Amino acid sequence: MKPIEINIDKISKSYYGQQVLKDLSVHISNDSYYAVCGKSGAGKSTFMNILGLIEGFDQGEYYFNGENIKNHKDYFKIRRESIGFIYQSYNLIPRMTCRENIQMPLIYANVRIEDIKQDFIRIVDKLQIEPLLDKDSSVLSGGEKQRVAIARALILNPGLIIADEPTGNLDEENKSIVMDILKEEHEKGRAVVVITHDEDVAARAEKKYVLRDGKLL
DSSP states (O other): OOOOEEEEEEEEEEETTEEEEEEEEEEEETTOEEEEEOOTTSSHHHHHHHHTTSSOOSEEEEEETTEEGGGOSOHHHHHHHHEEEEETTOOOOTTSBHHHHHHHHHHHHTOOGGGGHHHHHHHHHHHTOGGGTTSBGGGSOHHHHHHHHHHHHHTTOOSEEEEESTTTTOOHHHHHHHHHHHHHHHHTTOEEEEEOSOHHHHHHSSEEEEEETTEEO
């Protein structure tokens, strides 16, 4: 598992003259299991995208494992090697099987499935999705899609999982399954940051932040 040490210090971000994040600071390591809550428009998605190195920021410092990422040109490499994303909308590719969706990150990372075969089997078995592997992802239920999406996020063994409303489209039973999985992954030493409106989901985290006035409180 990849080590994670993220220090975000006084980051600010504006869109079209409107400030969304202001002097936001947070520290994240492999010991972290955080929930980030806030009203619609509070900047949760912006924070998630900056944390996940999907978009940049205007001011402040972001250190990823000791390196100032402003000076790091290959953000894709960091995401690929160290960060797994889980989305409310699953982001599975239609007309591809579940097996192909799970293995998609391996293509970009230039990793052969043969090299991580045991990890693949372990993840599939843990998530109980072996019967789904050769099914088209479009025919799955919401809970099945989310478990496949989690397998995809875990396949390269990232040190950080960022989950964006991972239970938003799920019933209570599947919500509980997903949260149990995230808790278990954290207990293995994986950092987990969950963006959520759901107070039950937030309560499962070890620390809850509220994004308000551009800051994490």
